[in-house]
Amino acid sequence: MKEARAVFEPVDPKVSFPALERELVEFWKQDQTFEESLRIREGAPRFVFYEGPPTANGKPGTHHILPRAFKDVFGRYWTMKGRFVERKAGWDTHGLPVELEVEKELKISGKQQIEEYGVAEFNERCKESVHRYVRQWREMSERMAFWQDYDNAYWTYHSDYIQSVWWALKQMWDQGLVYLGFRVAPYCPRCMTPLSSHELAQGYKDDTPDPSVYVRFRLKSDPKTSLLAWTTTPWTLPGNVALAVGADIGYLKVRQGQENVIVAEARADALEGEYEVVERMRGQDLAGLDYEPLYPYSVPSEGRAQYVVDADFVSTEEGTGIVHTSALYGADDLRLCQEKGIPFRHTVDLRGRFIPEVEKFAGLFVKDADPLIVEDLRERRLLYKEAVVRHTYPFCWRCDTALIYYALNSWYVRTTDRKEKLVSQNAATNWVPPYMGTGRMGDWLANNVDWAISRSRYWGTPLPFWVCESCEESRCVESAEEIGLPRDADLHRPHIDQVTLPCAKCGGTMRRIPEVLDCWFDSGAMPFAQRGYPQHGKQLFEETFPADFIAEAVDQTRGWFYSLLAESVILFGRNAYKNVICTGHVLDERGQKASKSRGNVLDPNYVFDHFGSDAIRWIFFTAPVGESYRVGPQALQEVVRRFMLPLWNVYSFFVTYARIDGFDPAGRAAVPVGQRPVLDRWLLSRLSGLVRTADVALERYDVNGASRPLEAFVEDLSTWYVRRSRRRFWKSESDADKTAAYQTLHEVLVTVARLLAPFVPFLAEAMYRNLTGERSVHLADFPTAEVGAHDPGLETQMAAARRAVEAGLAARDAAHLKVRQPLNAAVLPGDPLPEEIAGIVRDELNVKQLKFGGAGVSLDTNITEELRLEGLSRDIVRAIQQLRKDSGFNIEDRIQTWYDADGQVARAFASQADYIKAETLSVELNRGRAEGVSGKSVKIDGEEVWLGLKQVT
RNA sequence: GGGCCGCUAGCUCAACUGGCAGAGCGCCGUGCUGAUAACGCGGAGGUAGGUGGUUCGAGUCCACCGCGGCCCA
Known part of the structure; x- marks a missing residue:
């Protein structure tokens, strides 16, 4: 205009x-707006953000947008608040998930086939796979406006990164926290590898049937009397080395025919048929009793075994209150035997088959042996009773084989040594929401166990532990240089496996242990490893540790949230992050968790x-x-x-x-x-x-x-x-x-x-950009509150006005008085409002006068001729406006208006002409139909009215 | 089996420390509108998962139970 x-x-x-x-x-x-947003804050105080590196083993889904959105919002906010917020991207590149993706690609499965394919080539494929997926992740991240420095990302497979991780392991080694332990782990006998808890979690199946057997263990001192033990894994019975009871649990000795049986009093319902109580005793009275071994295979010649011991894990929730203990096939079992000094040896090999020494069942796969063992015990009258239980049992999530618990050697970091510090550092961390820190994370830390860091795999940071072939002297290496390799050498298997070192102790040959590192250790090392610390970036690391803020989804509690905490506490004595947001899971519209296997991932x-x-x-x-x-x-x-x-x-x-x-x-x-x-x-x-x-x-x-x-x-x-x-x-x-x-x-x-x-x-x-003409809102400052504009009293009054309007409109509706019809007066409840605000209420309610203080709403429903015409004029305006719109006129176009109407409507046109002209931008208002003007008949208040509009040029 | 979270209208979710149960979507009616894919007003729709307890008063605090989700075993 x-x-x-x-x-x-x-x-x-x-x-x-x-x-x-x-x-x-x-x-x-x-x-380059992002780069500029960093440049303008150079030198300003930092707000330190750590990117938790996504594992690049699959396409990103919508559920990955969630934590990334939270990461982004604070980077932008603190930048606008004037802080320098470096946002270094990162990619978690090692580990079993990547290997599995490649196995699928190559259509191979298992360690044997990988080794036949060639470890060097296999690891190359892993690296390629990671790069392929990272491209997709970057694309998604940029599309969702997650601003990060993707060109300078850290990659956990880079040599610098690996050497930082080695350095960390060396620090722990020097602190005496790294050890080779013999532990029970969930184990897949087909894949011949122990599984991580992460993998284990994916494979539980409900309602798995297993034998439930009650077995007599005859006392040496009194073969007519048996201790009754219960198990769902008969194949562990040849490995029995002890029976465990609770010291303070009450037990019954009962007579059944010619035999006596001992069970926990609370489990007496496990007994079959009639019985007579002969004696009551406590667990501590049973401890030390020797019993007849079921089989002779499990115990080496030396040491005392196969007697009753007390243990704190015995409960009377199920079974008999007497727990069959096979040292090597249960976590509690092994711990108990180590504590009590009970000797043991394996009865089952790494393929899950009985070893030749177990003559009766030699070579049989353990699960296949179960019924044979039960039958054998029945024939020897050692089977008390047998049933089938259905319970939740873990299976290998890759090959669906039932897992067994199996003791074997693994490398550990003794995190339990720092448990107090882990707990206190976590408690000092600000968790959002708070219950994540106190509940899920806090409980987990309170039950902390040593961190199993070794994996019998291929694509991972090789554990830098070399062991002497002759004298078993061991050593931890912390850099490539130390073993005569250039800093940028490829440190992966199989190349690294070629490196031998002379033993300082005996002059023999030291070889690297074959295992690689748990990839969670990699990502937990990112605060320093992303800088190549300590060989590079020392100052940068010190400036950026710990992080002000991290954010990930809830599944990282035992993942990255923990590995960051554990490594930082051990290496630097404090947590790596001060504030952490833990996001939930993304569900589909039916409330089911989005997952690849369900096929409900939103692209x-x-x-x-x-x-x-x-x-x-x-x-x-x-x-x-x-x-x-x-x-x-x-x-x-x-x-x-x-x-x-x-x-x-x-x-x-x-x-x-x-x-x-x-x-x-x-x-x-x-x-x-x-x-x-x-x-x-x-x-x-x-x-x-x-x-x-x-x-x-x-x-x-x-x-x-x-x-x-x-x-x-x-x-x-x-x-x-x-x-x-x-x-x-x-x-x-x-x-x-x-x-x-x-x-x-x-x-x-x-x-x-x-x-x-x-x-x-x-x-x-x-x-x-349009409203200000400036380059970018992301280069602007976050607004500060205009204190002078704040007027709580006014806000209260406006709220009252809106309530008054609400009441008034409801009253009009009830009286069937449409809002376009002006009314003379209305009375509203409440205190009088200032004139300026009352004016708004009058406009909104379309009444001439307003009084406050009534008991309820009352309307003056008397419609005078004048009010009537005014109401009609609003109907007229409304009709003309609609016609203007339908005619395609621009909002600011001036028009000439013709009308053909009679009666009340005609009178309204005449008496309210100025109002109608102003509202409809009509320069003229003419009665009658014009030549050459297209018009339209509309109904106004039930009467036919012809309207014609023409644009004024 | 243990831990954490949730359960409020048909659906999705709110309600500072205990104080009269709300919004959005959808539905019905009606009004308003030259910004809106809208908006306003009214209506239908609730024993707040269940049972006890504390309290003058409980959606809110406590105990137990049920269902769902997640984590761990």
Whole structure:
């Protein structure tokens, strides 16, 4: 309009957020906005963030967006607060998951086939696989606007990184924390490898049938009397070396026919048939009794075995209260035997078959031997009774073989030695939500066991332990140089296995142990290993340890959250992170966990292409942190419709009118807030409170505490401020009121864009760049609250006004008086409102006079002729506006208007002509039908009225 | 078997320290509208998973039980 120069680009109200986002991804890349956001904060105090490296063994899913969104929001927030936030990307590249992916690719399975294929070649394939997946991860991360330095990522397989890890192991070695232990682990006899707890968790099956057998162990001193023991693994019976009882548990000796049987009193219902109690005793009375071995295979010639011992793990929850103990096939069993000095030896080999010395069952696979053993005991009248139990039992998640518990050698870090410190350092860490730290993590640490760090695999950091062939002297190496290799040498198997070292003690040959390192140790080393510390980056490491903030999903409790904590406590005496957000799981729309095997993983590209990254981020930020999230097309659609579009439309509304009026935020001095109309003062007061609320919440890592008030504010902005202010922008005259409206809405939108920038970086960027003409919202400062604008009294009054409106509209509805019909007066309950606010209520209710203080709402329903005509004039305006719109006229177009009407409607046209002309931008209002003007008949108050509009050029 | 979390309208979820049970979506009715894929008002829809307890008062605190999710065994 007029000669005004529009300073804003037009805004498409039919925006496609996915398209908008793609443009901005490209813009940021070209503009190097992220790099700039770091550059402008160089030298400022750091906010230290650590990237928990994703394992690059598969395509990223929508559930991976969740923790990455939380990581991103704080990087952006603290950058806007003036801190330097380095964001070094990282990739977890080693480990069984990567190997399995490659095994699938190569269509091979198991260690034997890998070795036939060739370890060198196999590891090359692993590396290639990782790079392939990292490309997809990077693409997803950039599309979701997770700003990180991807070009300088750390990779756990790099030689520098491996040597940092070696250094860490050497530190632990020197502290005497590394040892070779003989422990019971879940073991797959087909794959011939122990499994990690992580793998174990994937393979439990409910309702697995197993034999449940009760076995007599005859006392040496009295062969008529047996101790009754229960087991679900008969194959461990040839390995029996002891029976365990609880010292304080009460036991019964009962007579059944010619035989006596001893069981826990609390388990007497395990007895079959009639019995007579002969004697009562306690576990401690039984301890030390010798019994007849079932089989002669399990005990070496020396040492005392096969007698009753007391143990703290015996319970009377199930079984007989007398626990059959086979040293090598149960964790409690082995610990007990080691404590009591009971000798033992294996009866089963690494393939899960009985060794030749177990003559009766030699060569049989243990599970196949179960029924034979039961039968053997039955024939020898040692079987008391037999049944089948259904319980939860672990299987190999790869090959589905039933796992067995099996004792073998593994390397350990004695974390239990630092348990107190682990617990206290964890307690000093700020967990969001808090129960993750005290509950899940705290309980886990309280039951800390030594960390099994060795894996009998191929693609991993090789354990730098060399052992002498002759004298068993061992040594830990901490760098490539130390073993005569260049720093950048490939340190992986099989190359490293070629390196032999002379034994300093006996001059013999030292060879590396074959195992590689648990890959969780790799990622836990990232605070220093990402710098190549201590050979490189010493100062950088010291400046960036510990992290202010990390975020991952809940499954990292025993994963990265623990490995970071354990390694940092051992090496540096404190935790590696001060604040941690633990996000929940992403569920599908039916509430099921998203997983590859269920096939319900939401493809991130589907989400990005249909709804956009901002939409999914906003869902994650507003849903309860730490809980499970249900995400699907409906939820995404809703967040777009409920939050993003209303905000976008406020923005589009502003730009539409600002362009028409040529409003330039820099063009005129700001109207002082105190002089602006009450709606503006109210909105600015709300904004001021919002800024403070969001800022305080984010400082406390309370994402919901910021996002939910933001959402509520946008709703108020859209459904109250803009709704009540439309006429201020629409009216023709440019006065102080209109200027105030423009200035207020502009300021609010710019501030909201800055507040939203960390959360929905695309939407905020699009708004901010157009509204300010500046380069990027992500280079701006986070808003600070305008203390002067805060007016709690006004907010209270406005809330009262809105309640009054609500009551008034309800009363009108009940009286069937439509809102377009003005009324003379209304009485509302409550205290009188100041005139300025009462005016808003009058407008909204369309009444001439308002009184407060009534008991309820009462309306003056007497409609005078004058009120009648006024009401009709609003119907007329409404009809003309609709016709203007249907005719495709622009909002600011002037028109000539013709009408053909009779009676009341005609009188309304005449008496309210000025009002109608002003509202509809009609320069003329003519009665009768015009030649050559296309028109339309409409119904107004039941009467046919012909309207014709013509644009004035 | 143990631990953590959840269970509030048909669906998704709120409600500072105990104080009259709410919103959004969906449904029905109605109104408003030259920003909106909208919005307003009204309506239907609730024994707050169950049972006890503490309290003047419990969705909220305690105990036990049930169901679901996750983690661990």
